[in-house]
Amino acid sequence: MTFLRSLIFLVFAVQAVAQHVEPDSAFIAFQEKINSEFKDPAESPLPKEEREQFAGLEFFSFDPAFKVTAEFLRTPNEVPFAMPTTSEKMKMYVKYGELYFNLKGKEFKLNVYQSLSLSQTEEYKDYLFLPFTDLTNGEATYSGGRYLDMTIPTEKYIELDFNKAYNPYCAYSGGYSCPIPPKENHLEIAVNAGVKTYKKS
Template identity: 60%
Template sequence: MVSYGCKDGKKYHDQKTDTQEKTDTEALGADNPYDQAVLFQKKINEEFSNPKSSPLKKKDLESFNGLSFFPIDTTFSVVAKFQRTPNEQPFFMPTTTERMSQEVLFGVVSFEIHGKAFKLNVYQNLQLRETEEFKDYLFLPFSDLTNEEETYGGGRYLDLTIPKGDFIVINFNKAYNPYCAYDEKYSCPIVPKENTLDYAITVGVKDFKNSKS
């Protein structure tokens, strides 16, 4: 898993894990959203269990037995229309601290879930796009009707890769919490109001309070 915009002021902090996930995902099959979700859950629990990569506070790490997830539901893995926005100007995205994250609106995704149509903005970090490792990565932050109750109140994130064509697969089963959901010391991009979904995305990682209960 790639955790965006939180740890130690860096964006994608666990490069080796992400590379391995790509390899494992390819082995499972790119068209198998269920297996991809299983792999995602395995990888994120491994990351959180490892003291070297975990965002958890020491007291929470000592009692950590795994994150809480919604049941995997492949109807939340969608093929979205991807509209690029090449003329957008960079801007500073606010975070949970005084730090500002320099982003650019890279495109807009349009899709349906259970017959309802939605649109979300997708962003690219200016610093990351200059690196070979993460030049193709996109950032999709979103909030939905599960926030504050079943999921973290500040919304969740998805990591995407720039598609070759005009469509992109979005697997919401791989939605994860920003690191500030686990420790307020982290600096995490705040979900833009434009990326608020008037729908309950009942897949992905739940709020950490559900993992501790």
């Protein structure tokens, strides 16, 4: 009986080690960068009182399953449109392309957008915006959805890493005009990756 118990324990121990995945350097860098920004008075969306007590955002554990290869399809000749925000202010975007990928055995598509105003600046001329919603919103993550940052792809296939999904500033404080993810960018799956919903310290 002792041998059997030892064998069972060994099996569970091996499984536990196999399931444990060390986060990659890009994920660690992402966490450090965003936490540093939230502590910086010049960049943080947090009110002064909260910023002074800020100990760090809460993240899902790194999951390589949410780091996928996506096929990028350019969609030229799209008509610019006003993307609704959390305020009365509208922001002008144009659909730049589409991303096709497999996540947890299911096929998905997300549209990626370019800000007309930011594209006129040198710093953000190659910046693309990827807002999305999923089944975690309102529970484990911010109810209004989350964002991913991209640059204009130079190849047909790109890496799409949901471990770097982050909340809009509206999740932390009022006074911001945060773009609301279009309905076509809803993922009918729980994206348990990236930044979780914000809880005050």
